[in-house]
Amino acid sequence: MDTHVAELGIACEACHGPGEAHVDANRDPRRRYDLHASGAADGTVVNPALLDKERATHVCTRCHGVHRFKNHTDRERWSEHGFRYRPGDLLTDTVDIDQDGLDKFWPDDVVRVTGREGNGLFKTPCYLKGEMSCLTCHESHQKPGDPRTRAEWADDQLKPLMRTDHACLQCHDEYSDEETLAAHSHHPPGSSGSRCMNCHMPYTTTGLLKAIRSHTVTEPSAAETVEVGRPNACNLCHLDRTLAWTAEHMEDWYGTPQPQLDEDDRSIAASILWALRGDAGLRVIAANAFGRDSAREASGSEWMTPAITFLMTDPYHAVRYVAERSFRKQPESARLGLAYDCVAPFETRSRETLEIFEGWGARARPGRRSGPELLIDEDGQLMLDVFNRLVSERDLTPVTLNE
Amino acid sequence: MNPSPATDPLARRHLLVGWWALLLFLSLGAALEAMHGLKVDWLLNVANDTRRMMWRLAHSHGALLGLVNLAFALSLPHLGERGEPWRARASVCLALSTLLLPGGFLLGGIWIYGGDPGRGILLVPVGALLLFAAVGACACRVLRRGR
Numbered sequence: 001m002d003t004h005v006a007e008l009g010i011a012c013e014a015c016h017g018p019g020e021a022h023v024d025a026n027r028d029p030r031r032r033y034d035l036h037a038s039g040a041a042d043g044t045v046v047n048p049a050l051l052d053k054e055r056a057t058h059v060c061t062r063c064h065g066v067h068r069f070k071n072h073t074d075r076e077r078w079s080e081h082g083f084r085y086r087p088g089d090l091l092t093d094t095v096d097i098d099q100d101g102l103d104k105f106w107p108d109d110v111v112r113v114t115g116r117e118g119n120g121l122f123k124t125p126c127y128l129k130g131e132m133s134c135l136t137c138h139e140s141h142q143k144p145g146d147p148r149t150r151a152e153w154a155d156d157q158l159k160p161l162m163r164t165d166h167a168c169l170q171c172h173d174e175y176s177d178e179e180t181l182a183a184h185s186h187h188p189p190g191s192s193g194s195r196c197m198n199c200h201m202p203y204t205t206t207g208l209l210k211a212i213r214s215h216t217v218t219e220p221s222a223a224e225t226v227e228v229g230r231p232n233a234c235n236l237c238h239l240d241r242t243l244a245w246t247a248e249h250m251e252d253w254y255g256t257p258q259p260q261l262d263e264d265d266r267s268i269a270a271s272i273l274w275a276l277r278g279d280a281g282l283r284v285i286a287a288n289a290f291g292r293d294s295a296r297e298a299s300g301s302e303w304m305t306p307a308i309t310f311l312m313t314d315p316y317h318a319v320r321y322v323a324e325r326s327f328r329k330q331p332e333s334a335r336l337g338l339a340y341d342c343v344a345p346f347e348t349r350s351r352e353t354l355e356i357f358e359g360w361g362a363r364a365r366p367g368r369r370s371g372p373e374l375l376i377d378e379d380g381q382l383m384l385d386v387f388n389r390l391v392s393e394r395d396l397t398p399v400t401l402n403e
Numbered sequence: 404m405n406p407s408p409a410t411d412p413l414a415r416r417h418l419l420v421g422w423w424a425l426l427l428f429l430s431l432g433a434a435l436e437a438m439h440g441l442k443v444d445w446l447l448n449v450a451n452d453t454r455r456m457m458w459r460l461a462h463s464h465g466a467l468l469g470l471v472n473l474a475f476a477l478s479l480p481h482l483g484e485r486g487e488p489w490r491a492r493a494s495v496c497l498a499l500s501t502l503l504l505p506g507g508f509l510l511g512g513i514w515i516y517g518g519d520p521g522r523g524i525l526l527v528p529v530g531a532l533l534l535f536a537a538v539g540a541c542a543c544r545v546l547r548r549g550r
């Protein structure tokens with residue numbers, strides 16, 4: 001058999017294209033020093049940073065996207081010769097982009113699994129109408145002089161400041177004015193509730209046993225939760241509030257019309273509905289949100305224990321795993337011990353968890369926050385009847401999300 | 404017997420250059436050592452690999468050339484008579500190469516372009532040629548005197 005191996009893995013040529021001509025040309029030192037002196041681009045190899053937004057994004061989307069072969073011949077070719085796409089090309093010349101399918105997308109075709117960020121950008125106005133690409137926020141090589149440690153940079157390979165509002169202010173610089181921002185976000189500038197990404201890129205994408213920021217820039221609304229089923233950014237931070245509360249404020253602040261809401265949406269906190277009644281996809285997003293510091297700060301956290309411990313008995317491993325991580329932030333977790341194993345048999349792993357769950361409900365504590373939206377009565381006890389009703393209404397449709 | 408190094412001005416010149424080059428480039432070695440100890444990014448970051456190599460080369464070439472100068476000074480009495488024209492030429496070549504070779508590495512390491520050293524590196528081949536000339540001249544003299 002005559003086999004040929006190109007460069008393996010995510011190495012230089014995966015992003016820079018074939019390098020042979022580049023290597024050959026640059027054996028000549030005069031050429032190298034001419035380029036150093038002029039600072040001109042080296043035309044013998046692809047630099048993604050110099051491509052237009054579409055081609056630059058396609059370099060990453062070849063791997064970070066959902067696509068399929070255009071026809072059977074292409075598939076056959078691929079099995080013999082590998083991908084035809086080369087960095088600098090349009091990906092769409094060799095494959096078709098998939099932008100729907102419930103195993104990877106929400107019903108409105110916004111991607112919901114990690115590793116497919118290209119499909120996120122393909123639905124983002126800043127990419128469609130502007131110059132956004134992956135390289136607006138990411139860099140594949142840490143730059144000299146960057147004060148971050150290598151490990152800090154490597155965690156998501158972001159350019160400096162790209163976890164902050166600066167990512168958006170590069171283009172939407174009208175919001176660098178604090179008053180404009182405050183009038184827009186209705187939260188004190190600098191607080192977590194006024195950070196662009198917390199409202200426009202919330203943690204609704206899941207995979208790798210966590211939730212990450214959606215890579216589709218969207219505008220939060222209660223309607224998105226009712227019509228599409230996707231948790232909205234407001235309730236992902238205000239975990240203790242109902243969907244109706246969000247809808248009212250959205251109408252107040254932005255004039256967004258309120259959607260039709262059912263009785264539970266009006267009276268019970270949205271996060272509790274997702275955790276108890278939602279399908280596994282919603283439950284893992286809720287489990288993740290219970291552990292986010294900014295959400296715990298905005299919502300208080302003591303009341304979460306029953307919902308989190310209940311998620312730790314979930315039929316899905318991933319939900320249990322994420323729930324445990326959030327539970328470790330609750331004071332009661334001291335009683336769990338370190339040995340909780342989310343893949344152990346039900347009997348072993350659930351005994352302690354259920355004890356904590358039951359103990360919490362039975363022991364009213366003075367000063368505990370109460371309220372029907374949190375399913376806590378005036379005595380500080382869990383409203384088990386409503387809790388059980390919601391669990392009995394749980395959406396048990398099997399969920400497969402392909403990262 | 405030929406005049407001793409102590410009275411030959413040429414020999415004195417190379418004793419001076421030799422010992423001072425040693426002092427200077429051993430100090431550079433100590434400085435490099437210290438930068439390693441303190442993990443100074445400017446030298447040790449992978450992105451600064453070229454600088455590290457250049458400065459290490461500057462240190463080693465400088466120190467070794469110091470020794471070559473001392474050897475030159477001490478072997479002068481065995482290589483011929485004072486006033487022979489080759490001596491002055493070899494001396495100039497050696498002194499210049501002691502400046503240009505390590506100096507080129509040093510400068511080439513201050514500004515770098517990724518894997519390429521700065522233009523100071525161009526001094527290195529010039530220094531190397533001068534060193535060849537000086538060493539070659541001495542080698543030939545030894546042969547001739549031996550006959």
